[in-house]
Amino acid sequence: MDAMDTTFTFAYVVFAICVLFTPNEFRSAGLTVQNIFSEWLGSEDIGFIQYHIKRTTLTFLIHCSLPFGYYIGMCFAEPEKNLMFIHLASQGWQIYFGLTVAFQLWSAALAFYWSRHGWANHPISKRLEMFALPQSSWRAVASSINTEFRRIDKFATGPPDARVIVTDTWVMKVTAYRLHIAQQQDTHLTVIDSRQHDLTPDSNTPVQILTITVASINPSIKSFDIRLNSTEYGELREKLHAPIRNAANVVVHLTLSELFLETFKSHVEMNQVYTHRSGQELEPCIGCMQVTANIKLMRLCQDDSECQECYCRPMWCIVCMGKWFASRQDQTRPETWLSSTVPCPTCRAKFCILDVCLVDP
Numbered sequence: 001m002d003a004m005d006t007t008f009t010f011a012y013v014v015f016a017i018c019v020l021f022t023p024n025e026f027r028s029a030g031l032t033v034q035n036i037f038s039e040w041l042g043s044e045d046i047g048f049i050q051y052h053i054k055r056t057t058l059t060f061l062i063h064c065s066l067p068f069g070y071y072i073g074m075c076f077a078e079p080e081k082n083l084m085f086i087h088l089a090s091q092g093w094q095i096y097f098g099l100t101v102a103f104q105l106w107s108a109a110l111a112f113y114w115s116r117h118g119w120a121n122h123p124i125s126k127r128l129e130m131f132a133l134p135q136s137s138w139r140a141v142a143s144s145i146n147t148e149f150r151r152i153d154k155f156a157t158g159p160p161d162a163r164v165i166v167t168d169t170w171v172m173k174v175t176a177y178r179l180h181i182a183q184q185q186d187t188h189l190t191v192i193d194s195r196q197h198d199l200t201p202d203s204n205t206p207v208q209i210l211t212i213t214v215a216s217i218n219p220s221i222k223s224f225d226i227r228l229n230s231t232e233y234g235e236l237r238e239k240l241h242a243p244i245r246n247a248a249n250v251v252v253h254l255t256l257s258e259l260f261l262e263t264f265k266s267h268v269e270m271n272q273v274y275t276h277r278s279g280q281e282l283e284p285c286i287g288c289m290q291v292t293a294n295i296k297l298m299r300l301c302q303d304d305s306e307c308q309e310c311y312c313r314p315m316w317c318i319v320c321m322g323k324w325f326a327s328r329q330d331q332t333r334p335e336t337w338l339s340s341t342v343p344c345p346t347c348r349a350k351f352c353i354l355d356v357c358l359v360d361p
Contacts, residue, residue, distance in 0.1 A: 008077040009070075016066050022161070033059050034160070048149040049142035052179050053122050057111050059176050064107035068100040124179050130220050131183060145170055145181075155239040157232050164226045166239045171214050173226050180224040182216045184241050189214055192225075194250040207231075210252065212244065234258055256334055257326050263338070264322040267353050272300060274357040276314065282359065287320030287345075294359045295321045297344055301354040306341055308349040314359050315346060321356060 018026055026032065034041065037058055044051040071093075075083040082088035086097055114122040120138070128138035128145075148154065148167035155166040163174040171187055173180040193211035208230035215223040228236065230252050237244060246252075274296035276282065285293045295318050297310035316324070328342040341350045 005074075005078060008073060012070050012073055016070075019066065020063060027160070032160070033062060045150055046146070048146045049124065049128070049179075050119070050146075052174065053114075053119050053124050056124065056177050056179065057114055057122065061107055061111055063176075065104060068104045071097055071100055127179070127181055127221075130218070131181070145172075153239075155232075155236055157228050158226075162227065164228060166236065168239075171226075171240075173214075173224055180214070180222075182214050182221060182224075186217045186221075187214055188217070188242070188245065189240065190245040190247045191250050191252070192247055194230075194252075208252070210250065256331075257323070260326050260334070260337055261319065261322045264325060264353065264356075265318060267338070268295075268318060268322075268356045268358060271354060271357050272298070273360050274298060274314070275360040280313075282314055285317035285320055286315050287324070288317065291317045291319075293317055294361075296357050296359055297349070297351050297355050298357050299351070299355055300357070301352055305352065307351050307355055310344045310347060310349040310351060310355070312344060312346045318356075318358065321345075325353070325356075 022032055030036070033055060041051055041054050041058070071083065074081070081090070081093065083093055083097075086094060089097070119125055125138045125142075128141040131141045132138055133140070145167070148169060149165070151167065153168075156163065158164045160174070161176050165172045165174065166184075169184055171182045171184055171189075190213045191210055192213050195209045195211075196207075209227055210230055210233060212226050212228070213223055214226060233244075233252050276296070282292045282294070285291055293314040293316055295316045296314045297312065299307050299309045301307050324345050325342055326337065329337045329340055338353055341352045343350055
């Protein structure tokens with residue numbers, strides 16, 4: 001192999017690796033299957049399942065064409081080898097050409113088979129059929145998933161080649177060639193591993209990556225693993241209908257805000273309890289509208305403090321009040337949070353953590 005062969009081969013191997021494992025630089029430049037073929041793929045938000053059926057098929061075809069692309073490139077990189085004329089090429093190149101053409105034809109035939117009958121033969125469609133009700137089809141399941149994906153309250157995280165999506169009914173993992181799907185009501189999630197990374201591209205602080213197995217009670221549905229940052233673990237639990245088991249006894253590191261919220265709750269529970277007037281009905285928290293308001297601000301700290309009297313009725317729950325308290329702090333000085341004062345989210349009267357009282361139920 002001469003210098004030209006070596007140079008082209010090395011360059012093509014680097015190119016192939018970038019195609020197979022798309023780096024962030026390629027994504028930033030828009031050199032991805034999703035961006036280049038966006039018109040044919042359509043919108044993920046409108047047709048999530050149809051989009052990924054086309055995307056996985058196109059990705060499969062492009063990756064399978066890489067060996068044949070190397071031969072085409074060598075035709076121009078080394079014209080003296082006569083690779084454009086197969087009968088004049090060496091026996092080794094003739095064998096390579098035959099194998100790559102056969103591989104290319106096989107992948108094209110498989111993609112054509114998948115597309116038959118409105119993509120009913122695609123692996124994703126076959127997997128959806130396992131969730132279809134009697135007298136129904138995979139398209140009904142796809143329509144349900146498409147509808148839930150369009151909702152803004154879904155949980156989504158991870159890089160494009162290992163994205164995790166959780167909706168009200170489904171747990172899904174998107175990869176280059178596959179779409180793993182499990183139904184929440186038939187699924188058990190288990191933390192099986194935890195890894196600590198001191199440096200990451202997006203943060204200068206250590207991060208904890210959790211590995212969670214998604215296993216269905218349906219034996220025909222294969223289990224799969226999802227990976228996510230421990231800071232997203234709480235949001236994932238809120239979206240799931242069942243608790244996540246911790247088989248490996250992993251200590252999940254909370255975010256700074258979550259740690260403060262736990263501390264905030266413990267301090268408030270030690271404060272004086274506010275007894276509301278009989279007949280006074282407590283309204284839902286205006287922050288989350290999910291639970292009944294259970295916090296009243298009363299000036300209980302020392303007279304020389306800057307705290308002020310708050311005359312608002314109970315309007316907030318302890319979680320929303322804790323989040324409000326944390327959001328008004330200097331994020332670079334967490335050691336000062338507990339001793340700080342913040343304005344009431346309703347009337348702007350200043351208060352400290354000693355003034356936050358639970359409402360007597």
